[in-house]
Amino acid sequence: MDTFETVKISGVRKETPTVNTLVLDKRSCRMEYGQFYMLWIPGVGEKPYACSGANEKSMEITVKHAGPFSGKLQNLKKGDLIGIRGPYGKGYFTPKGKNPCYVAGGLGIVPMISLLEGTKGKKATVILGAKTKEEIIFADRIKKTGADIRIVTDDGSAGIKAFPHQLLSGVIKEKKIDSVYCCGPEAMMREVLKIVSEKKIPAQFSLERYMKCGIGLCGSCALDPSGLLVCKDGPVFDAERIKDSEFGSYKRDSAGSKTRI
Amino acid sequence: MMSCLFCYLLLIVILFIDKMVDLSASLSGVKFGNPTVLPAGILGVAASSLARIASAGAGAVTTKSVGPERREGHKNPVVVAVDNGLLNAVGLSCPGLDESVEELKKAVRAAHVPVIASFYGRTVEEFGLVAERISAAKPAFIEANISCPNIEDEYGKPFGTSCELAARVVAVVKDMSRVPLIVKLTPNVSDIKNIALSVEEAGADCIAAVNTVGPGMYIDVLSAKPVLSNRAGGLSGPAIRPIAVRCVYDIYEAVDIPIIGMGGISSGRDAAEMLLAGASAVGIGTAVWTRGDGVFKEVCAELGKIMEERGDRSLKDLIGKAHC
Ligand SMILES: Cc1cc2nc3c(=O)[nH]c(=O)nc-3n(C[C@H](O)[C@H](O)[C@H](O)COP(=O)(O)O)c2cc1C
Ligand code: FES
Numbered sequence: 001m002d003t004f005e006t007v008k009i010s011g012v013r014k015e016t017p018t019v020n021t022l023v024l025d026k027r028s029c030r031m032e033y034g035q036f037y038m039l040w041i042p043g044v045g046e047k048p049y050a051c052s053g054a055n056e057k058s059m060e061i062t063v064k065h066a067g068p069f070s071g072k073l074q075n076l077k078k079g080d081l082i083g084i085r086g087p088y089g090k091g092y093f094t095p096k097g098k099n100p101c102y103v104a105g106g107l108g109i110v111p112m113i114s115l116l117e118g119t120k121g122k123k124a125t126v127i128l129g130a131k132t133k134e135e136i137i138f139a140d141r142i143k144k145t146g147a148d149i150r151i152v153t154d155d156g157s158a159g160i161k162a163f164p165h166q167l168l169s170g171v172i173k174e175k176k177i178d179s180v181y182c183c184g185p186e187a188m189m190r191e192v193l194k195i196v197s198e199k200k201i202p203a204q205f206s207l208e209r210y211m212k213c214g215i216g217l218c219g220s221c222a223l224d225p226s227g228l229l230v231c232k233d234g235p236v237f238d239a240e241r242i243k244d245s246e247f248g249s250y251k252r253d254s255a256g257s258k259t260r261i
Numbered sequence: 262m263m264s265c266l267f268c269y270l271l272l273i274v275i276l277f278i279d280k281m282v283d284l285s286a287s288l289s290g291v292k293f294g295n296p297t298v299l300p301a302g303i304l305g306v307a308a309s310s311l312a313r314i315a316s317a318g319a320g321a322v323t324t325k326s327v328g329p330e331r332r333e334g335h336k337n338p339v340v341v342a343v344d345n346g347l348l349n350a351v352g353l354s355c356p357g358l359d360e361s362v363e364e365l366k367k368a369v370r371a372a373h374v375p376v377i378a379s380f381y382g383r384t385v386e387e388f389g390l391v392a393e394r395i396s397a398a399k400p401a402f403i404e405a406n407i408s409c410p411n412i413e414d415e416y417g418k419p420f421g422t423s424c425e426l427a428a429r430v431v432a433v434v435k436d437m438s439r440v441p442l443i444v445k446l447t448p449n450v451s452d453i454k455n456i457a458l459s460v461e462e463a464g465a466d467c468i469a470a471v472n473t474v475g476p477g478m479y480i481d482v483l484s485a486k487p488v489l490s491n492r493a494g495g496l497s498g499p500a501i502r503p504i505a506v507r508c509v510y511d512i513y514e515a516v517d518i519p520i521i522g523m524g525g526i527s528s529g530r531d532a533a534e535m536l537l538a539g540a541s542a543v544g545i546g547t548a549v550w551t552r553g554d555g556v557f558k559e560v561c562a563e564l565g566k567i568m569e570e571r572g573d574r575s576l577k578d579l580i581g582k583a584h585c
Contacts, residue, residue, distance in 0.1 A: 004342060006483040038338070042484035046337035081484045085342075213340045217550045218351055219304035219325065225371075227313030229304075254333045256306045256325070257356035 004085045006042070009076055010058060015137045019107070020074045021052060021062045026084060032092035033115040034206055034236040037061070038214045040083030041076070045069050048211050048231070050111035051087070052138075062110045062137070088214050091234040093204055095119045097179030101171055102147075103164045103192050105129040105184025109138050111206045111235075112181050120145050125175050127167050129184065133158035148175070165191035172199060179203065186261045190248030196239055203239040207247065210254050220256060223247065282568040283575040284561055286320060286542050288519045289441045289466040291375050291401050293320035293542060296532065296564075296576060297557045300469070300523050300544035301326050301379035301406060301445065302351060308367035314549075315372035318558035320542065323377040324365060326406045327395055329387050331357040336490040341479045346498030346525070347547050348477050350491035353381060353409055358394055365398040375401030377443060381409065385426070389433040396438040403440045405430055408447030408472035410495045421447040421472075424459035431463035443521065445469040448501075448508045454515040461516040469521040469544065471508050474501045498547040499525045506538045513539025513581050527552060529563020536576060537583040 011023035031051060039061065040046040047069055052062040065071050076082065093115045100122055102112055109128060116124060124147040130136040131154045142149050150167055151159030160167070165188050171177060172195075180203035182192045189205055196203040209221035209230040216232030223230065224246040228237070250258045286293040298321045304310040305325035314322050334354030341348050355361060369376050378400035382388035392403055407421035407430055420426040427444070434442055444460045446453060448471035457468055473495025479488050487493070505524025512520055522535035523544025532543045548556050573579055 004488070006481050040338055040488065042481060042486040045490065083338075083481060083484070083488065212334075212337060212351060212354075213349075215340065215550050216553075217303055217340070217347075217349075217547070219306035219310045220354070222304070222307040222310045224307060224309045225312075227304075227307065227309040227311075229310075252306065252356075255331050255354050255356045257331065257360055 004083065006081050006083045009078055009080045009082060011078055012076070015062060016135050018135065019062060019064045019137055021060050022073070022076060022082075023058050023060050024082060024084065026059050031087045033118065034091075034093040034111045035087035035089045036111070036235055037084050037086035037088070038211075039073065040085075041069070041072055042081055042083060044072055046083070048088075048214060050206075052110045052113055054114070062107065064107050086214070088231055089235050090232060091236045093181060093206075093236050095122075096202055097122075099123045099125070099175055099177050100179045100181060101168070101175065101177040102126040103168060103180060103182040103184070105164050105188045106131070106135075107137070108182070108184030108206070109142070111183055113138055113141060115181065116142065116145050116147060123175070124148070125150065125171055125177065127152065127164045127171060129153070129164035129188070130158075131155065163188055165195065168192060168195050172201065177201060182206070186248060186251075190261070193239055193243065193248065197243060204236050205239065205242060206236045207234050207242070209251055212254075220252060220254070222252075282565050282573060284565060286576055288521070288541055289402075291441065293375060295320040295561045296536070296542040297560055298377070298521055298523070298542050298544045299323055299549075299557075300546045301377075301404060303546040303549055305379070308364050308371050311368045311376065312371035314554055314557070315374040317554040318561065319374060319545075320557075321375040321377055321401070322368070322372055323379050323404060324368060326353055326355070326379040326381050326409070327358065327361040327365070327391060328353060328355040328381050329358055329383070329391055331355060338488055338490060339494075341488045341494070343477070343479055343496070344500065346496050346500035347550065348475075348479055348489060348494035348496055349473065350476070350489045350494035352491060358391065362394055362398050365395055365400060369399055377402040377404050379404040379406050379445070381406045385420075385429050385433050388430045389437040392434040393437040396440045400440060402443050402467065403434070403438060404443040404445055404469060405434055406445045406472070408445050410447065410449060410473055410476045419447055421445075421456060422450050424455050427456055428459040428463035431460050431465050435464040441466040443467040443469050445472055446508075446512070447472045448474050448504055448524070453508050454511050457512040458515045461518050465518060467519050467521065468512060468516065469523065470512055471501070471505045471524045473497045474504055474524070497524070499527060501525045502531060506534055509535060509540050510538040510583065513584065526560070527556070529560050529565070529567050532560050532564045533567045533579060536579040537581070539581040539584065541576070541580055
């Protein structure tokens with residue numbers, strides 16, 4: 001029914017001062033683009049993470065130090081144990097169009113990188129946003145796929161000083177974009193949703209909600225008003241499915257209480 | 262000629278109706294389109310989830326248990342899969358009473374089936390207070406959860422393990438609310454008949470049984486750590502069905518009020534078994550994970566077939582029929 005296993009960390013790679021990639025000694029199982037895993041640090045806690053790479057021998061998880069749990073996850077070393085269950089989610093990224101545009105903010109590129117690398121033949125454009133120059137991740141991996149990369153930073157220390165969505169309309173026109181993939185802070189994704197809805201371009205979004213069970217039972221990740229579950233029906237949704245929803249305006253916390261985005 | 266044709270059509274209609282089994286259920290005067298119920302704590306956080314499960318075919322839906330104040334519940338991990346079942350220790354997370362009542366009002370409006378409002382308190386008085394507040398949202402039932410096995414550290418042993426305490430909760434709640442009251446029982450007692458009898462005598466309108474079994478534990482061998490943050494968690498799913506069936510069988514012998522039977526039901530056969538044991542309706546929780554939210558329609562279809570095969574016309578022909 002479900003696969004829970006404990007595996008060893010076989011390596012750690014520094015991506016930026018605040019971001020590490022953990023290599024897990026796990027034989028890769030079949031996984032769709034954008035699905036997620038629940039990661040357990042024995043005795044500490046459990047949270048959902050996307051996979052940032054996989055081959056026959058191992059899979060990778062890319063983690064930013066954002067709170068107590070991710071801080072601990074980041075500090076794990078080669079040989080440490082980690083519990084893993086998944087992959088979860090029936091909503092995933094599906095390759096569409098000839099000229100896709102990826103819109104990523106912060107660590108948003110992580111769940112999308114496998115799709116980009118797995119569909120190299122396309123003329124992809126990636127708008128890659130970060131707070132500062134130091135926090136840009138995966139720029140080399142993106143370039144290797146042959147994609148056109150547009151870097152934006154909040155402070156202008158690299159690329160253009162802008163937020164990712166601010167470049168989207170221009171890129172759509174210039175590159176004849178026919179599909180959009182988006183992941184990042186929800187306020188940014190909301191703006192992207194507005195643009196693609198207006199221009200009627202098919203788009204997919206990877207969502208984040210507080211998850212407890214990850215298997216569609218506890219209800220903590222439900223979206224109003226459809227009742228779609230981010231853990232089970234997502235985490236990736238087509239634009240139409242989340243257009244008239246709570247997405248972009250509020251989400252529920254660990255107690256089930258609504259908080260504004 | 263015309264009248265002949267009419268008679269023929271009438272005959273077909275009558276034969277058809279004759280073959281159809283009636284799956285509608287009635288509990289304490291409340292009508293359910295079918296006997297399947299979404300039990301407490303399964304997808305019941307948001308009204309939108311309850312509406313979705315109602316549309317997916319459940320005969321009634323239950324909210325996540327509502328408490329007197331905000332609670333985050335236990336830290337993750339709160340679930341771990343085991344052989345033929347699931348251990349959970351969500352720990353009664355709750356956004357607080359005000360927000361819960363608003364969400365409940367929405368659920369009553371959005372779901373086109375009876376809504377059951379599950380609730381709990383830390384003291385007998387709190388049960389009364391919460392019952393009064395949620396009753397204002399006009400659910401079809403309120404359901405006192407006196408049986409959660411996962412919060413013993415904070416809340417003491419569940420009220421459901423003592424006849425006297427269980428009866429006091431019921432008496433106080435009946436004082437504060439006129440909405441029909443379901444009392445949810447724990448199977449983790451030596452004599453469930455006595456508890457059932459106590460809550461019936463104290464005025465309960467209906468019994469839901471059972472809550473999760475145990476609690477149990479799952480230890481990861483490589484790290485030598487229990488996986489659940491709460492260490493222990495309640496067991497649900499197919500593994501507990503024989504216990505649940507026996508509990509409902511015992512309760513049926515002891516009381517006259519209707520029972521919502523649950524614990525490991527995942528097929529029409531399982532539902533029929535629970536009805537035969539004495540349940541008037543059946544909760545389907547963990548099977549939502551294994552079979553998806555189509556499980557309610559599927560179980561009804563399977564149950565209908567079994568009833569046809571047995572020659573049953575309505576649920577009455579099944580309920581309690583395992584007792585001689
Ligand atoms: C994840 C989870 C959360 C639950 N939360 C509650 C709850 O808040 N209140 C309650 O009375 N029962 C709760 N239960 C118990 C179920 O309502 C049900 O009694 C039990 O799971 C047995 O049925 P099943 O085997 O069909 O799941 C929960 C069960 C699960 C699996
Ligand atoms: S996390 Fe429990 S239903 Fe999605």
